Amino acid sequence: MPITLDKQKALETYELMKLIRLFEEECASQYMRGLIRGFLHLYIGEEAVAVGAISSLNEDDYIVSHYRDHGHALARKLDPNGIMAELMGKSTGVSGGRGGSMHLFDVSKGFMGGYAIVGGQLPIAVGLATSIDYLSEDRVVMCFFGDGAVNEGYFHESLNLASLWKLPVVFVLENNLYGMGSHIDRTHATGHNLYLSADEYNIPATQIDGMDVLAVMETAQPLIERTRSGGGPVLIEANTYRFVGHSMADPGNYRNILEIEEWKTKDPISKFVEHALSQNIFGLDDIAVIDESVKQVVRDAVEFAEQSEDPEVESMYREIHG
Amino acid sequence: MGKLTVRESISKGLYEAMDSNERCYLLGEDIGEYGGAYAVTKGFLDKYGEKRVRDMPIAESVIAGAAVGSAMGGLFPIVEIMTINFTLLAMDQIVNHAAKMRYMSNGQIQVPMILRTVTGGGGGLAATHSQNFEGWYANVPGLKVVTPSNPYDALGLMRSCIESKDPVIYVEHCLLYSVTGDVPEEYYNVPLGKSVVCREGQDVTIVTYGGMVSVCLEAADKLSEQGIEAEVIDLRSLRPLDIETSVKSVCKTGRAVVVEENWKTGGFGAEISSSLQENAFDYLESPIIRISGEEVPMPYSRKLESAAIPDASKVTITIKAMMEI
Numbered sequence: 078m079p080i081t082l083d084k085q086k087a088l089e090t091y092e093l094m095k096l097i098r099l100f101e102e103e104c105a106s107q108y109m110r111g112l113i114r115g116f117l118h119l120y121i122g123e124e125a126v127a128v129g130a131i132s133s134l135n136e137d138d139y140i141v142s143h144y145r146d147h148g149h150a151l152a153r154k155l156d157p158n159g160i161m162a163e164l165m166g167k168s169t170g171v172s173g174g175r176g177g178s179m180h181l182f183d184v185s186k187g188f189m190g191g192y193a194i195v196g197g198q199l200p201i202a203v204g205l206a207t208s209i210d211y212l213s214e215d216r217v218v219m220c221f222f223g224d225g226a227v228n229e230g231y232f233h234e235s236l237n238l239a240s241l242w243k244l245p246v247v248f249v250l251e252n253n254l255y256g257m258g259s260h261i262d263r264t265h266a267t268g269h270n271l272y273l274s275a276d277e278y279n280i281p282a283t284q285i286d287g288m289d290v291l292a293v294m295e296t297a298q299p300l301i302e303r304t305r306s307g308g309g310p311v312l313i314e315a316n317t318y319r320f321v322g323h324s325m326a327d328p329g330n331y332r333n334i335l336e337i338e339e340w341k342t343k344d345p346i347s348k349f350v351e352h353a354l355s356q357n358i359f360g361l362d363d364i365a366v367i368d369e370s371v372k373q374v375v376r377d378a379v380e381f382a383e384q385s386e387d388p389e390v391e392s393m394y395r396e397i398h399g
Numbered sequence: 400m401g402k403l404t405v406r407e408s409i410s411k412g413l414y415e416a417m418d419s420n421e422r423c424y425l426l427g428e429d430i431g432e433y434g435g436a437y438a439v440t441k442g443f444l445d446k447y448g449e450k451r452v453r454d455m456p457i458a459e460s461v462i463a464g465a466a467v468g469s470a471m472g473g474l475f476p477i478v479e480i481m482t483i484n485f486t487l488l489a490m491d492q493i494v495n496h497a498a499k500m501r502y503m504s505n506g507q508i509q510v511p512m513i514l515r516t517v518t519g520g521g522g523g524l525a526a527t528h529s530q531n532f533e534g535w536y537a538n539v540p541g542l543k544v545v546t547p548s549n550p551y552d553a554l555g556l557m558r559s560c561i562e563s564k565d566p567v568i569y570v571e572h573c574l575l576y577s578v579t580g581d582v583p584e585e586y587y588n589v590p591l592g593k594s595v596v597c598r599e600g601q602d603v604t605i606v607t608y609g610g611m612v613s614v615c616l617e618a619a620d621k622l623s624e625q626g627i628e629a630e631v632i633d634l635r636s637l638r639p640l641d642i643e644t645s646v647k648s649v650c651k652t653g654r655a656v657v658v659e660e661n662w663k664t665g666g667f668g669a670e671i672s673s674s675l676q677e678n679a680f681d682y683l684e685s686p687i688i689r690i691s692g693e694e695v696p697m698p699y700s701r702k703l704e705s706a707a708i709p710d711a712s713k714v715t716i717t718i719k720a721m722m723e724i
């Protein structure tokens with residue numbers, strides 16, 4: 078039976094996806110203005126994955142992300158001001174301006190970091206799960222990674238150990254078909270059904286439509302509970318697509334415009350809105366209210382970040398050692 | 400005061416870590432049933448059980464990475480990577496993850512962990528199993544690197560590593576495990592970042608660490624018979640590095656020789672030599688000399704291997720020639 082959301086939960090789901098979308102669009106503008114530097118990887122098009130998966134977690138569960146981490150951080154309700162300040166390298170950023178876009182951290186929210194070495198976050202997630210198991214805590218770790226990371230040895234080593242030790246890890250594979258400019262057909266021996274690898278390690282795995290936030294929730298919730306109750310790791314492959322370049326530096330010459338347009342017709346936000354309207358879960362007036370408030374949140378984040386101070390040069394030497 | 404081997408000292412440190420902290424656990428390849436490739440953790444599995452002594456798949460990346468993650472989650476992992484040669488497969492977790500966590504999270508996360516591993520050549524294990532990469536790790540802010548050369552330091556440094564809130568690479572030399580030495584019964588420790596003068600002399604300073612310490616002490620004894628008194632300094636930690644002790648000595652002797660088993664080009668000895676000339680240039684009577692391993696992949700043949708690793712006679716000959724300048 079397909080999952081149904083009550084009005085409040087549905088509005089919250091819409092709000093989070095919309096916040097991610099507008100926040101990311103604003104990041105692109107701030108990058109063009111030169112206030113955000115370095116690598117900037119946007120999550121536009123993939124919102125349903127983060128929102129569907131993360132809203133199915135408990136507050137004290139851990140999340141481990143990659144460099145495309147703004148969507149995960151916002152879905153986890155990290156302070157948008159602190160995220161934008163981080164992107165602008167300010168001392169008020171969630172990581173004190175030391176991490177930037179690829180390294181958002183907020184331990185108070187169980188957000189254990191964005192990592193920029195492809196696949197490097199998988200063993201970290203397995204280690205966090207080891208600590209949960211060792212200390213008999215009631216938590217799980219949700220670990221996000223891309224289709225590109227599946228080709229790293231890390232993926233295999235981590236799945237093997239997580240399964241061997243029956244650790245509480247929810248692996249979320251965001252298959253957006255590309256690792257930078259390379260289509261999986263050109264990088265993976267099968268090119269599809271990446272989730273089948275999990276079978277080799279005795280890990281239950283499912284492939285879902287990552288453009289459908291309800292499908293993500295519907296799949297994630299029972300799998301998370303299975304893991305939480307000692308069933309060992311699980312893997313979710315979410316088929317998704319980024320509507321924008323890999324990063325702001327993307328030449329954009331490797332994807333067919335028709336392919337992009339085709340995927341845009343599956344926009345996760347429009348799709349969810351259509352569903353909610355048709356089921357009378359919420360109305361156009363509700364949407365208008367949320368849109369206005371989300372725009373304000375993003376404007377406030379930019380203002381907060383711009384007005385924040387750069388870190389003191391002296392602070393550079395702090396927190397290298399305890 | 401009792402006699403212990405280096406192996407026993409390391410084990411003693413590990414027992415103390417395990418007994419004093421329930422959250423401390425060991426992980427590594429063949430550390431449990433097998434007892435450890437160098438038998439350091441023999442008996443641990445029986446005493447502490449499988450929860451706290453974990454035999455790992457041969458998967459160095461996830462061994463190191465799981466240790467990092469579990470430290471982030473509140474545990475105190477002590478990892479054994481069978482030899483430093485295999486840490487190359489774990490290097491990304493050590494350098495890009497363990498060493499960066501506290502910094503990038505602006506202090507929200509700390510990674511207290513010890514990664515024990517085995518360095519050095521001389522055992523006839525040829526090119527891929529005889530290398531000295533501790534200097535590479537010493538290059539990285541966020542890591543600490545210690546290199547005990549005797550049983551006293553092995554235990555004393557281990558105790559300081561246990562107190563440390565940061566990732567430490569604890570580097571054991573493959574030929575030192577059975578070396579014996581005095582170890583006090585009462586508690587002591589050896590602070591990280593403190594080198595030691597292990598032999599006094601006024602004619603020349605030899606700066607070294609790890610497996611080369613005993614080689615240099617042997618050379619110093621030979622030189623003494625010929626009227627040259629060498630001061631030998633054991634660095635003990637490569638990061639944090641105590642260069643002051645060596646500078647002070649060089650100001651006294653006016654001469655410095657840096658001895659390491661590693662290759663010379665870009666090696667850790669270059670760091671020492673450079674720091675000494677920055678700090679003691681006006682006191683030097685002759686150029687600082689580096690004695691290092693030959694720049695070849697380690698050959699297997701005993702004769703070739705011996706020729707590739709610095710020995711006491713090489714140190715003696717070099718210093719005698721230096722004293723004539």
Ligand SMILES: Cc1ncc(C[n+]2csc(CCOP(=O)(O)OP(=O)(O)O)c2C)c(N)n1
Pocket residue numbers: 145193194195222223224225226227251253255256257323
């Ligand atoms: C070990 C490593 N190799 C290469 C890179 C450069 N790089 C950054 S992202 C990326 C593509 C990763 O693709 P995927 O895992 O599918 O994630 P996506 O960006 O599509 O979300 C590459 C090659 C890196 N950061 N780390």
Ligand SMILES: [Mg+2]
Pocket residue numbers: 223224225251252253254255256257
């Ligand atoms: Mg991808």
